[in-house]
Amino acid sequence: MKTILAHLKKDIVSFGRLAWIWTILIGFDCLAFLDRIPVSHTWHGGMGLVFMIPAVILSILGASASLILQILFVPVLIVQVIHADALTESDAFWRTRPISRGALLAEKALFITLLLAGMALAAFAIRFHSGNASTVATVLQTAVFVSGLVAFAAVTSSFSRLILNFIGIVLGAGVLASMVLGFGRYMESIGANLGHFPMSAHSLSLSNSGQAGTAFLYLGGCLTVVIYQYLTLKTNISRVGLFATFFLAALLQGG
Amino acid sequence: MNQIIEINGMTCCYGGTEAVRNLNLQVQEGSIYAFLGTNGAGKTTTIKTLLNLLKPKQGTARVLDTSVERLGPRELAQIGYLSQDQKLPEALTVRDLIEYSRAIYPTWDDAFCRRLLETLSLPVNRKLATFSRGMKIKAALLISLAYHPRLLILDEPFSGLDALVRDELIQSLVEVFEQEIWTMFISSHDIDDVERLADWVGILDEGRLCLSEPLESLRSRFRRIDVILPEGEISKDQLTKDVLLPEIAGGSAKWIDPHFIDNDATSRQIEKHFPKGTAFATSPLSLREIFVTVTRVLRLNSQTIL
Numbered sequence: 178m179k180t181i182l183a184h185l186k187k188d189i190v191s192f193g194r195l196a197w198i199w200t201i202l203i204g205f206d207c208l209a210f211l212d213r214i215p216v217s218h219t220w221h222g223g224m225g226l227v228f229m230i231p232a233v234i235l236s237i238l239g240a241s242a243s244l245i246l247q248i249l250f251v252p253v254l255i256v257q258v259i260h261a262d263a264l265t266e267s268d269a270f271w272r273t274r275p276i277s278r279g280a281l282l283a284e285k286a287l288f289i290t291l292l293l294a295g296m297a298l299a300a301f302a303i304r305f306h307s308g309n310a311s312t313v314a315t316v317l318q319t320a321v322f323v324s325g326l327v328a329f330a331a332v333t334s335s336f337s338r339l340i341l342n343f344i345g346i347v348l349g350a351g352v353l354a355s356m357v358l359g360f361g362r363y364m365e366s367i368g369a370n371l372g373h374f375p376m377s378a379h380s381l382s383l384s385n386s387g388q389a390g391t392a393f394l395y396l397g398g399c400l401t402v403v404i405y406q407y408l409t410l411k412t413n414i415s416r417v418g419l420f421a422t423f424f425l426a427a428l429l430q431g432g
Numbered sequence: 433m434n435q436i437i438e439i440n441g442m443t444c445c446y447g448g449t450e451a452v453r454n455l456n457l458q459v460q461e462g463s464i465y466a467f468l469g470t471n472g473a474g475k476t477t478t479i480k481t482l483l484n485l486l487k488p489k490q491g492t493a494r495v496l497d498t499s500v501e502r503l504g505p506r507e508l509a510q511i512g513y514l515s516q517d518q519k520l521p522e523a524l525t526v527r528d529l530i531e532y533s534r535a536i537y538p539t540w541d542d543a544f545c546r547r548l549l550e551t552l553s554l555p556v557n558r559k560l561a562t563f564s565r566g567m568k569i570k571a572a573l574l575i576s577l578a579y580h581p582r583l584l585i586l587d588e589p590f591s592g593l594d595a596l597v598r599d600e601l602i603q604s605l606v607e608v609f610e611q612e613i614w615t616m617f618i619s620s621h622d623i624d625d626v627e628r629l630a631d632w633v634g635i636l637d638e639g640r641l642c643l644s645e646p647l648e649s650l651r652s653r654f655r656r657i658d659v660i661l662p663e664g665e666i667s668k669d670q671l672t673k674d675v676l677l678p679e680i681a682g683g684s685a686k687w688i689d690p691h692f693i694d695n696d697a698t699s700r701q702i703e704k705h706f707p708k709g710t711a712f713a714t715s716p717l718s719l720r721e722i723f724v725t726v727t728r729v730l731r732l733n734s735q736t737i738l
């Protein structure tokens with residue numbers, strides 16, 4: 178535990194500047210609460226204007242912050258934290274230090290959890306503000322997005338390699354899945370012409386359980402790849418696992 | 433004495449080629465072993481295998497009595513490692529790096545760390561990213577020494593450093609090793625620097641270990657022999673097969689004797705082959721000269737036994 182906390186502290190110090198920006202962005206998001214806090218009548222006239230202008234500015238910044246946070250900032254921070262102790266480089270600092278792979282995985286999981294906990298707090302504030310309490314779907318979407326990101330970061334050592342791997346794996350799996358589905362449909366049409374039905378697109382797509390099934394398959398696949406990669410450092414097998422996850426998810430989605 | 437490193441018949445590949453072939457090597461606890469070789473000889477591959485950063489294709493390697501493939505945090509807490517392309521968490525200051533290292537090494541010694549900080553003259557509040565290469569190496573050395581590792585592995589630590597920094601680093605190592613009995617395994621092609629530290633030498637050439645023996649033994653058995661000859665003598669054939677790099681020019685002959693015993697024995701050898709030889713002189717070789725001789729001879733004839 179001591180090692181995990183020491184490593185966590187090292188990552189927080191290493192990304193101190195980004196962590197501060199993240200805190201400020203989360204703070205802006207949480208300002209959505211202000212709208213629900215009862216305000217005094219002075220806001221509506223006279224001195225109220227003095228407070229209204231910064232409040233409007235803060236509100237706009239808060240809304241923008243939420244967008245920036247979710248689209249750009251958190252993914253960059255997550256990838257950088259994973260790449261700070263790259264798993265694919267034999268000369269990475271941590272490889273010759275007394276840190277077990279399991280401890281490293283636990284530390285990264287803890288860091289990302291802390292990061293997402295802040296986001297969850299901000300999301301709760303926004304939901305509370307808008308009166309929309311549907312958070313389960315948001316949590317699932319975020320988990321799916323982050324697990325994929327972490328899986329790609331775990332099998333690469335730099336942002337450019339991550340992008341290349343992403344393009345290669347997603348495109349490759351997508352093309353292969355569409356070929357398989359196309360072949361299934363072709364066989365289905367032949368089967369229909371010949372009066373029997375040897376193979377269908379439905380039989381090829383694993384199930385027809387819809388978006389949630391795809392999301393869970395994808396989530397499970399990515400998490401398995403992350404854990405496997407951290408515990409074994411067998412990058413090529415992890416990449417194959419990632420490809421298989423995307424392929425099956427595409428098949429399920431396409432079917 | 434214990435063998436702190438034990439390699440038996442190890443073959444390793446790097447980038448698709450066999451970088452190390454059938455390596456057999458033992459390092460005794462308490463020794464300072466200089467692992468020498470030209471660029472691409474296989475030194476770094478061997479070291480990476482010893483730290484379980486690469487897998488051996490054949491053979492076995494044990495460090496601290498543990499198979500390298502089973503090296504874990506317990507063993508790594510007793511090994512200090514510093515390489516020429518050492519990666520450090522550069523966003524940290526020296527103070528942060530020390531705090532981090534203190535937390536992960538159970539045997540961390542604060543007093544020793546303070547002494548090393550003074551010896552290495554490192555500013556504690558500066559970020560590693562702002563350091564020169566020499567300063568980064570010093571910082572890496574600090575966090576590799578302050579927990580009293582049983583084994584210190586250095587892979588080309590002085591490569592690319594200016595003479596002053598190199599001298600400071602070597603001086604620091606000499607001071608540390610005067611006070612404590614540690615084992616050091618140092619690979620380098622900066623042989624003059626290593627000579628100040630080492631008490632045991634291994635020479636690797638094209639993935640093969642050509643020799644491995646105490647430095648004193650090497651120094652005493654490798655001698656340059658210069659013989660003054662009367663005019664009109666000789667061909668190279670008169671020199672014995674045992675000598676290395678013979679040269680005959682004008683009225684003199686010279687060679688390297690890899691099996692020098694004493695002046696009397698050399699005198700008898702010279703009389704046998706050059707009866708008309710008028711005088712001879714023997715001089716010891718530096719480690720660098722021994723290394724160059726061995727490597728050159730092996731390039732000329734890989735079957736030579738040294």
